[in-house]
Amino acid sequence: MRSGTGKFSAPWRHAANVLLVLGVAALAACGKEKEAPPQPRPVVSMTVHPDGGGVSPVYPGDIEARNATPLSFRVNGKIIERSVRLGDNVKPGQTLARLDPADFEKNAASAQAQFDAAQHRLVFAKQQLDRDTAQSAANLIARAQLEQTQDAYASAAAQRDQAQQQLALAKNQLRYTQVVADHAGVITAENADTGQNVQAGQAVYQLAWSGDVDVVCDLPERLDTARLRELAAAADPQSRTWRARLTLERPDADVRLGMTANVAFAAPSEANAPAAFTVPATALFHDGAAPAIWVVHAPDNVLQLRRVNIARYDARTITVAGGLQDGERIVLQGVHTVHAGEQVRPVAPLHPEDFAS
Numbered sequence: 001m002r003s004g005t006g007k008f009s010a011p012w013r014h015a016a017n018v019l020l021v022l023g024v025a026a027l028a029a030c031g032k033e034k035e036a037p038p039q040p041r042p043v044v045s046m047t048v049h050p051d052g053g054g055v056s057p058v059y060p061g062d063i064e065a066r067n068a069t070p071l072s073f074r075v076n077g078k079i080i081e082r083s084v085r086l087g088d089n090v091k092p093g094q095t096l097a098r099l100d101p102a103d104f105e106k107n108a109a110s111a112q113a114q115f116d117a118a119q120h121r122l123v124f125a126k127q128q129l130d131r132d133t134a135q136s137a138a139n140l141i142a143r144a145q146l147e148q149t150q151d152a153y154a155s156a157a158a159q160r161d162q163a164q165q166q167l168a169l170a171k172n173q174l175r176y177t178q179v180v181a182d183h184a185g186v187i188t189a190e191n192a193d194t195g196q197n198v199q200a201g202q203a204v205y206q207l208a209w210s211g212d213v214d215v216v217c218d219l220p221e222r223l224d225t226a227r228l229r230e231l232a233a234a235a236d237p238q239s240r241t242w243r244a245r246l247t248l249e250r251p252d253a254d255v256r257l258g259m260t261a262n263v264a265f266a267a268p269s270e271a272n273a274p275a276a277f278t279v280p281a282t283a284l285f286h287d288g289a290a291p292a293i294w295v296v297h298a299p300d301n302v303l304q305l306r307r308v309n310i311a312r313y314d315a316r317t318i319t320v321a322g323g324l325q326d327g328e329r330i331v332l333q334g335v336h337t338v339h340a341g342e343q344v345r346p347v348a349p350l351h352p353e354d355f356a357s
């Protein structure tokens with residue numbers, strides 16, 4: 001209502017100010033929308049269940065012969081022939097390689113000539129001894145002359161024996177220009193080639209004997225190794241594993257030297273043995289140096305980083321022996337893109353067969 005002066009009265013002016021303030025507040029409220037909470041990130045996950053038995057540890061090994069020896073020449077020389085190659089089967093007495101025998105043949109011929117000469121001198125000394133013995137019996141020569149003839153005969157006999165030993169040594173050296181297999185087996189290594197000069201004792205081949213076959217593997221420290229054929233007395237200083245040899249009782253024809261093998265030990269039968277979970281290898285993460293797996297904690301689907309014990313690594317899977325419980329859900333993909341405490345939305349893999357063991 002206006003007064004006589006043409007202005008609003010005080011009560012009306014107060015009401016107008018209140019309406020103005022309320023209008024401004026309403027406009028401010030309309031201009032500022034409420035922020036929506038972030039949506040949980042989807043993660044590919046799966047529910048884990050025990051394998052149904054204890055952990056059966058498996059260790060890699062190699063098929064090796066029980067006995068294996070290096071083959072070498074026993075004299076120096078130049079290799080002129082090799083008769084076998086890597087992987088060939090050999091028989092006892094088979095010649096495998098030869099050195100140039102020219103110098104050894106000459107040495108043997110010289111020793112033979114020296115022996116023949118010594119043998120001839122011994123024959124002559126024997127004839128002279130027989131004559132002087134007969135003449136001494138008839139008192140036709142002095143006793144001193146007979147003693148000189150006896151001494152000459154003894155010296156000739158000693159020279160003959162010496163020449164005989166030198167001849168035997170020269171023949172042996174000639175024979176040592178050949179490498180001959182002393183056992184049946186398989187050539188597993190070639191260490192020298194034709195035309196190469198080698199020293200006495202330098203390995204030319206490695207021969208694995210036929211017969212017993214072993215599986216050789218490296219085992220961890222805490223493992224029951226009873227009933228093994230051989231276990232190393234000390235651990236390897238780098239890997240801290242023990243070299244073990246297990247004999248194959250009845251190897252068939254398909255078992256060849258140099259093959260790889262998997263050595264499996266019986267799973268523990270104790271009631272308190274940890275359950276084993278086989279999960280895809282893509283689920284493996286590391287908390288520092290310790291292996292770990294992301295667990296989706298129910299019911300709020302918050303991620304927890306759980307340290308686990310790995311019992312076995314396979315090509316596409318790992319076997320967890322401690323740290324997981326039946327029915328828990330773990331993350332399969334993108335383990336390096338999430339963080340502890342993050343809320344996620346579990347989804348099943350599009351192609352479950354890709355995560356099969």
